[in-house]
Amino acid sequence: xxxxxxxxxxxxxxxxxxxxxxxxxxxxxxxxxxxxxxxxxxxxxxxxxxxxxxxxxxxxxxxxxxxxxxxxxxxxxxxxxxxxxxxxxxxxxxxxxxxxxxxxxxxxxxxxxxxxxxxxxxxxxxxxxxxxxxxxxxxxxxxxxxxxxxxxxxxxxxxxxxxxxxxxxxxxxxxxxxxxxxxxxxxxxxxxxxxxxxxxxxxxxxxxxxxxxxxxxxxxxxxxxxxxxxxxxxxxxxxxxxxxxxxxxxxxxxxxxxxxxxxxxxxxxxxxxxxxxxxxxxxxxxxxxxxxxxxxxxxxxxxxxxxxxxxxxxx
Amino acid sequence: xxxxxxxxxxxxxxxxxxxxxxxxxxxxxxxxxxxxxxxxxxxxxxxxxxxxxxxxxxxxxxxxxxxxxxxxxxxxxxxxxxxxxxxxxxxxxxxxx
Amino acid sequence: xxxxxxxxxxxxxxxxxxxxxxxxxxxxxxxxxxxxxxxxxxxxxxxxxxxxxxxxxxxxxxxxxxxxxxxxxxxxxxxxxxxxxxxxxxxxxxxxxxxxxxxxxxxxxxx
Amino acid sequence: xxxxxxxxxxxxxxxxxxxxxxxxxxxxxxxxxxxxxxxxxxxxxxxxxxxxxxxxxxxxxxxxxxxxxxxxxxxxxxxxxxxxxxxxxxxxxxxxxxxxxxxxxxxxxxxxxxxxxxxxxxxxxxxx
Numbered sequence: 001x002x003x004x005x006x007x008x009x010x011x012x013x014x015x016x017x018x019x020x021x022x023x024x025x026x027x028x029x030x031x032x033x034x035x036x037x038x039x040x041x042x043x044x045x046x047x048x049x050x051x052x053x054x055x056x057x058x059x060x061x062x063x064x065x066x067x068x069x070x071x072x073x074x075x076x077x078x079x080x081x082x083x084x085x086x087x088x089x090x091x092x093x094x095x096x097x098x099x100x101x102x103x104x105x106x107x108x109x110x111x112x113x114x115x116x117x118x119x120x121x122x123x124x125x126x127x128x129x130x131x132x133x134x135x136x137x138x139x140x141x142x143x144x145x146x147x148x149x150x151x152x153x154x155x156x157x158x159x160x161x162x163x164x165x166x167x168x169x170x171x172x173x174x175x176x177x178x179x180x181x182x183x184x185x186x187x188x189x190x191x192x193x194x195x196x197x198x199x200x201x202x203x204x205x206x207x208x209x210x211x212x213x214x215x216x217x218x219x220x221x222x223x224x225x226x227x228x229x230x231x232x233x234x235x236x237x238x239x240x241x242x243x244x245x246x247x248x249x250x251x252x253x254x255x256x257x258x259x260x261x262x263x264x265x266x267x268x269x270x271x272x273x274x275x276x277x278x279x280x281x282x283x284x285x286x287x288x289x290x291x292x293x294x295x296x297x298x299x300x301x302x303x304x305x306x307x308x309x310x311x312x313x314x315x
Numbered sequence: 316x317x318x319x320x321x322x323x324x325x326x327x328x329x330x331x332x333x334x335x336x337x338x339x340x341x342x343x344x345x346x347x348x349x350x351x352x353x354x355x356x357x358x359x360x361x362x363x364x365x366x367x368x369x370x371x372x373x374x375x376x377x378x379x380x381x382x383x384x385x386x387x388x389x390x391x392x393x394x395x396x397x398x399x400x401x402x403x404x405x406x407x408x409x410x411x412x
Numbered sequence: 413x414x415x416x417x418x419x420x421x422x423x424x425x426x427x428x429x430x431x432x433x434x435x436x437x438x439x440x441x442x443x444x445x446x447x448x449x450x451x452x453x454x455x456x457x458x459x460x461x462x463x464x465x466x467x468x469x470x471x472x473x474x475x476x477x478x479x480x481x482x483x484x485x486x487x488x489x490x491x492x493x494x495x496x497x498x499x500x501x502x503x504x505x506x507x508x509x510x511x512x513x514x515x516x517x518x519x520x521x522x523x
Numbered sequence: 524x525x526x527x528x529x530x531x532x533x534x535x536x537x538x539x540x541x542x543x544x545x546x547x548x549x550x551x552x553x554x555x556x557x558x559x560x561x562x563x564x565x566x567x568x569x570x571x572x573x574x575x576x577x578x579x580x581x582x583x584x585x586x587x588x589x590x591x592x593x594x595x596x597x598x599x600x601x602x603x604x605x606x607x608x609x610x611x612x613x614x615x616x617x618x619x620x621x622x623x624x625x626x627x628x629x630x631x632x633x634x635x636x637x638x639x640x641x642x643x644x645x646x647x648x649x650x651x
Contacts, residue, residue, distance in 0.1 A: 008332065011543060019555055020393065024344045026559055027385060028335060031355045031378075033566050038359060038368060041583040041594040042573045046374050048606045049569070054352070055381040057562070057610045062392040064555065064617040068624040072553040073631050082550035090542040094535060102530030104579030106592070111578060115595040123586045131584040131596040132603070140600060147604040154611035161618040182387060185493035189486070193380050200373075207370045207585065212607045217377065224384045227391045297607060304614045311621065316422045320463060323429035327436030334439045334448070342445050342502040349494055350439065350452050353487065354432065357463050360480065361425075364467055368583065372479040379483050383490035390501045 017072045019065055027058045043208040044132045047200075051216040056301055059223055063308035126282040128205045136210065137286040137293075141269040144289070145254055148296050152251050155300035159244070162307040179228070186228040193221035201294050205283070211290035215297025222302050231310065240306055243299040250296030257288050317365040324361065328354050345389050352382030417469050424466030431459030445502055446509040453495035460487045533574040540567035554620045554630040558613060565609050572598040 009029045016022050030053025037046035101108035118135050126134040136144055201214030226234040261273040271285025272278035328351065335347035356378045363371025438451025461484045468484075471477040544567060547560025576598035584596035624630045627638050 008336075018341070019553070020341050020389075021338075021344050022556060022559055024341075024348045024389065025335065026562060027348055028332070028351050029563070030566065031352060033570065034374075034378075035355060035358060036570065037573055038363070038371065038374060040573050040577045041368075041581055042576065042599045042602070043368070043370055043374065043583045043585070045569070045573060045599050045602050045606070047377060048603050050374060050377050050381055052606050052610045053566075054378070054385055057613060058385055059388045059392075060610070060614050060617060061555070061559070062388060064621055066392050067621045068555060068630050072551075072556060073634075079550050082546055085549065086542045086546045089545065090538055093538045093541075097531060097534045097538065100531065100534060103533050103574060104577050105530075106578045106581075108575070110575050110598070111595050115597050118596055119584065119586075119593050129586040131586060131593070132599050135596050136600045136603065143600075144604060147608050150608050151611045154608075154615050157615045158618045161615070161622055181493055181496050185489055186387070189380070189383070189489060192482075192486075196376070196380070200377075208373055208583075210603075212603060216607065217380070220381060220384050224387065227384075227387050300611065304611070304618075307618065308614075308621075316425050316466075320425045320429040320466075323433045327432045330436035330440050340445055340502070342498060342505075343448060345498055346445075346449055346452055346495075347439065349498070350435070350456060353456055353460055353491070356483065356487070357432070357460060360464060360467055360483070364471065370583075370585070372476050372483070376479055376483050376486070379486045379490065383486075383494060386494040387497060390497050394501055394504070 017074065019070050019072055020062075023058060023061045023065065026061070027054050030054050030057070044130075044210065044213070047208045047213050048216070051213055051220065055220045056216055056223075056305075059220075060304065060308060063305065067308070067311060067313055125279065126286065127279045128283065128286065130205055130207065130210075133204050133210050133286065133290070137289045138269075138271060138282055141258070141289065144293065145258070145269070148251055148254055148293050151300050152247055152296055155244075155247060155303050158304045158307050162311055182228050186224055190221050190225055193224065194218060197221060201290065202287075204290060205286065211293030211295075212297055214290075215294040216301060218294070218298045219301035219305070223305050226305070226309065238302070240303065243303045243306070247296050247299035247303065250292040250294070250299065253292035253295070254289050257285055257292070261285070317361055320361050321358065321365065324354055324358050328358070341393060345386060345393075348389070349382065349386045352378060352385070356382070421466040421469035424462045424469065428459045428462030428464075428466060431455040431462065435459060444509060446499065449495060449499055449502075453491065457488065457491045457495075460484075460491070534571060537567045537571040537574065540570065543567075552631050552633055554623065554632065555617075558616050558620065561616070562609075562613065565605075569602045569606065572602050 009025055009032060016025070030049060033053065034046045034049040037043075037049060101110075105111070118131055118139060122131045122134045122139075123129055126138055128134045197214045197217035200209035200217060201211060204210035204214070222234065222238070225237070257271070257274070258269040261270045262268045264273040266273040269285075271283075271289075272281045274281035274284045274288075331347050331351050331354065335344055335351065338344045338347055356375045359371055359375040359378065362368070363375070432455065435452050435455030438455070439448050442448045442451055464480050464484045464487075468477045468480050471480065541564055544560045544562075544564030547563065548557050551557055551560065576595035578592060578594045581592045581594040582590045584593045584599065586593070620630055623635065627635050629635060629638075
């Protein structure tokens with residue numbers, strides 16, 4: 001049911017020529033995906049997809065459209081060859097899937113390897129009820145360190161490509177009157193959004209949430225501030241230079257936690273070394289690492305948004 | 316009762332999607348996306364309660380926030396690209412740079 | 413007492429879903445953007461809190477219902493704001509409501 | 524037969540979505556649209572992974588007393604990070620598109636290729 005809606009949205013998005021509409025349909029698409037994730041027990045993923053897909057990536061796409069223009073040129077193009085390629089690939093994939101374990105099968109190979117161990121030992125070893133957070137920050141800490149560095153590098157790449165130009169405000173539209181209502185509403189809401197982001201950050205050990213989500217939500221709050229009150233105000237709150245330092249600091253926190261455990265004679269990123277009691281150490285380590293992730297994600301996403309929104313439109 | 320509500324919500328989601336596909340102007344689409352977001356919040360809240368999902372409210376709350384941010388963002392950026400479109404005699408507001 | 417709560421929440425849910433559905437139908441059926449905005453926003457602003465209120469009544473006094481109440485507040489604050497911003501933006505970009513019945517007929521026969 | 528249909532339906536939809544994304548990437552001319560297509564492609568893979576991780580009758584992997592069966596947390600972790608990394612890489616792609624549009628004045632692939640060919644002709648054949 002949900003999936004058929006997804007398909008409809010995807011195909012409609014493909015046919016539209018107004019790129020603004022495409023981006024909006026993409027937003028709907030990601031809302032649907034997140035609903036689907038909720039249905040499949042992936043609360044944390046739904047959380048992330050909600051914050052990222054519907055929020056940040058839509059905003060970034062729109063910010064880019066402001067710079068490149070919103071209409072696609074009509075083009076005469078023979079769709080036959082791509083269609084054949086796509087159909088052939090699809091047919092091959094579907095054929096290959098016919099042997100796949102059935103949906104929801106508890107004995108599928110994917111379910112029987114490491115997952116049972118994480119589920120049975122995880123809470124006792126790390127002291128966290130949320131296994132996703134435990135696996136993310138502790139068991140697969142290396143992966144997550146890698147991902148954090150990737151996010152950081154992506155932020156640097158965007159800065160290299162677009163530069164840290166001084167803010168050129170999007171011209172103010174309409175009169176002050178037009179904005180007043182938005183401003184008041186946003187001013188009331190932003191503290192709640194930021195507070196909620198902190199809640200997600202520090203409650204992630206117990207419920208859905210964690211550094212990635214919290215960083216994105218915090219950034220979204222700041223983006224709202226920027227949208228409603230203008231660039232100059234936002235720059236007064238937090239500057240580019242500070243942001244890039246915060247991003248680096250996040251990665252550094254993560255790396256140093258690993259280094260600390262290495263220096264105290266344990267393998268890299270083994271948090272048991274952080275405190276006398278291994279479970280306590282794990283808990284502390286996960287908290288610190290999530291903090292690092294949250295900092296990096298927040299500052300990099302905000303930085304990327306700054307880079308896009310500050311760029312002047314060239315004729 | 317919950318099931319009836321869910322069905323109603325799904326029906327309205329489908330209808331809203333129709334408008335989002337057809338919607339002649341961009342604003343129709345923005346409106347549809349905004350409504351769709353609210354409907355998603357409701358579906359998560361009602362469905363989460365009915366099916367016993369854990370921490371569904373958190374996700375619903377997040378959606379309500381993100382939805383608002385998204386709508387405002389769309390409007391702001393659309394305004395930033397719109398001026399070429401608006402014919403001067405029709406927009407009797409102040410001329411924009 | 414329990415029965416009362418059940419009946420109340422049922423009524424809230426029913427009214428809320430009715431409003432949502434009519435809002436969606438209005439969104440599809442009405443002739444121009446401002447009418448659609450009207451249909452959508454008003455029904456939404458009442459319907460969403462009603463449904464959530466019905467849920468709160470069912471959940472009882474817990475952290476969950478507090479969060480649901482927070483969502484209600486949020487929707488009540490954001491929805492009118494978003495709609496207001498939308499109508500402003502639409503008006504500024506040259507979208508005009510149909511006021512004249514002939515034009516309305518024309519556009520509805522066109523679409 | 525019915526069993527196969529319901530058992531594989533999610534995967535099939537993921538494949539079809541993926542192919543939609545691939546088609547957009549291959550056949551469309553506009554670079555921004557290509558990025559959206561990549562987004563569709565990505566999302567289909569997310570759906571595929573999460574479908575793999577679902578265990579029938581399982582609960583979300585947040586341990587609660589009294590619940591025995593949980594869905595697989597591992598795909599969730601992978602996809603969670605992949606989503607955030609995905610948006611970061613999309614941002615890199617978008618900034619590339621912005622730069623391209625600034626130096627070529629267009630984000631249509633045909634126009635860019637044409638401009639490149641013209642530039643090659645102008646620089647002469649000593650490079651070849």
